[in-house]
Amino acid sequence: MSDSSVRLFPPTGSTPFRSSIPKRLLRFWRAPFDDNAKPLVSVFVAPAAFNQFTEHSIIDLENEVGGGLVGSRHVDVRTDEQFVLIEGVIPARFTRKGNTFLTFTQDTLVAMNDELEERFSKKQLVGWYHTHPRMGIFLSNYDLWLHDHFFPEPWQVALVIEPHAGLGGFFIRQKEGHLDAQRYFGFYEILAEDCVSRVEWRNLSQADEDSADKGESEDE
Numbered sequence: 001m002s003d004s005s006v007r008l009f010p011p012t013g014s015t016p017f018r019s020s021i022p023k024r025l026l027r028f029w030r031a032p033f034d035d036n037a038k039p040l041v042s043v044f045v046a047p048a049a050f051n052q053f054t055e056h057s058i059i060d061l062e063n064e065v066g067g068g069l070v071g072s073r074h075v076d077v078r079t080d081e082q083f084v085l086i087e088g089v090i091p092a093r094f095t096r097k098g099n100t101f102l103t104f105t106q107d108t109l110v111a112m113n114d115e116l117e118e119r120f121s122k123k124q125l126v127g128w129y130h131t132h133p134r135m136g137i138f139l140s141n142y143d144l145w146l147h148d149h150f151f152p153e154p155w156q157v158a159l160v161i162e163p164h165a166g167l168g169g170f171f172i173r174q175k176e177g178h179l180d181a182q183r184y185f186g187f188y189e190i191l192a193e194d195c196v197s198r199v200e201w202r203n204l205s206q207a208d209e210d211s212a213d214k215g216e217s218e219d220e
């Protein structure tokens, strides 16, 4: 068995955790398309992870940068809906860069999975992120190819960040497995202890209290 081919794809078949996240810690950031489509999974982002991919997104404002989103897969105890919790990032190495594309190579994926094993025991790659300097929020044909080949699980997501305008959005497969390259979704921000939001993406709007009830436990 080839070691590298095994490591390219981490164990992804494990059963999701049954969990809930207290509503008081959540802020839902709505994307313009959220009313018209239903993603297969909701996305929850822990404060440390949000800081990490935001900081990485501005280290090079001319070229695309990216990496893996590390976390875990869950089923809400109350609603039975699936969600992924993003808890950290692994900046990609061994990439090929141009100012309009970022290429993950096989070495990128091997290094990412090595780091996953070393630093994030029992976590999974729940998706990937990359920047689109001055290009807007969408998935290119190459991005779609990369997503299908390296992140093929239905619940794996792709985050695109535009660092100049301050935009961001998650591309998430819908129930029938369809992935729309132009339609991104919002997400649930998990607030840090100071209860101050970190999100400054101008294309997302804060949802009403009533709609931020995913992950809520009635007992909270």
Ligand SMILES: [Zn+2]
Pocket (backbone or CB within 6 Å): 102, 130, 131, 132, 138, 139, 140, 143
């Ligand atoms: Zn792209």
